[in-house]
Amino acid sequence: MASPSAQDLPEDLNWDEIVRQGRALFGRGLYFEAHEFLESAWHQASGERKLCLQGLIQICAAFHKFRTEGPRSPGGRELIAKGLDKISRTEAALGTAGASFVSDIRAALAHDPSEPY
Template sequence: MKQNIPSPPNVFFRRVDVSFPPYRYVPGLHPHPIKHPQGHMYNGGYEFVKGEDWYDDEQFLYGADLFDGRFYWESHENWEHCWHQAKGSYKICIQGLIQVSAAILKHHMGSVKSRNTLLKSASQKLQCGEDVNWCFDGLIHDTREFFVGGDWPVLGREFPKK
């Protein structure tokens, strides 16, 4: 049975001052955010300020806020825009973040095989985090724990570090 993704119980750290969407998209449960006229991104979205680097890029940071707020489909979409612009190890790491978001959404939807495939690929890609001074060890560990009944994973206050 498809169900809503629950909101986090605590108020958490935000990186950018951009409102969250009105719902956390779960395929088959809500209107498609982009394709459906009632979707929360149907008429476009927020116009983000492109930062000089990823540490001050609004769209990238908003993706992290969405992830920590359990908006997994939405974080995936935001980071995909960043991925198209990224180069080198940043591009690989952003792709890994996209895959972690997708893995969590697949887990929530009960698709174990897809979830496992995505997380395996993400964990390989996120090893390049050392190249850009981003650490993902806790994220991969916490996501694996979540898959067996642990807490919902978050990037946390320290992401991304300079």
Template sequence: MKSAPEAPSLTTADWQHICQGIALYNDGAFWDAHEAWEVVWRRYPDDWRLFLQGLIQIAAGYYQLRRCIFHGTVKHLENARAKLAQFPDDFLGIDVAALIDGIDATLALVTSQGRDGLEAIPNDCFPQIKMIISGENDGKPLDR
């Protein structure tokens, strides 16, 4: 298992922002998800917040993809992947491994389409963020 900084004791409000960001992201509201996660990211100076920065960057990457901006898409998704890969596969109860697999699939698709082919990529090509709680939901998104 990867060793990563432990998350601090998050407040109820922090968890609400994190869960709100996940719901917004999964609905394709990438900018709003980014904003929800940034609220928590700004509150903590610790190294673990690199995980939140990874989530913020994945949202920014898919936001750029929707805008058909090749460089921004690739840059943000590669940066997100590098940050998320530093954390355990179930950090904060999130299925990080599946998220990274989804980023990899998107990067392969974006690269194969090239700068001029981004319009052909469906809007729903982004990976869903799945929560894992004690392995009880088998990686399926939780109903909130």
């Protein structure tokens, strides 16, 4: 089954569903696909939600870098820092689905860094 892409993003897709779908892709280790899906929503977002999505996108891109370049990828670590900063500044916009996604991200970051993502 193909992952959702920009062409598959319905205009009426709500925030929680966007975050849930991004989280599901991330949870399956489809970091690049999660990045692409969230980016398609980012183009339609505004305000704090846009910044929050940008943070999630950066984190997904970081995990993709960890997978392709190794768990100590400097670019990946920089993207993690930038993404977490954006998320921390937009916590009110996260909602329940977003908070669960961030919890998954933090759990993945606590994972043994010597193992690939």
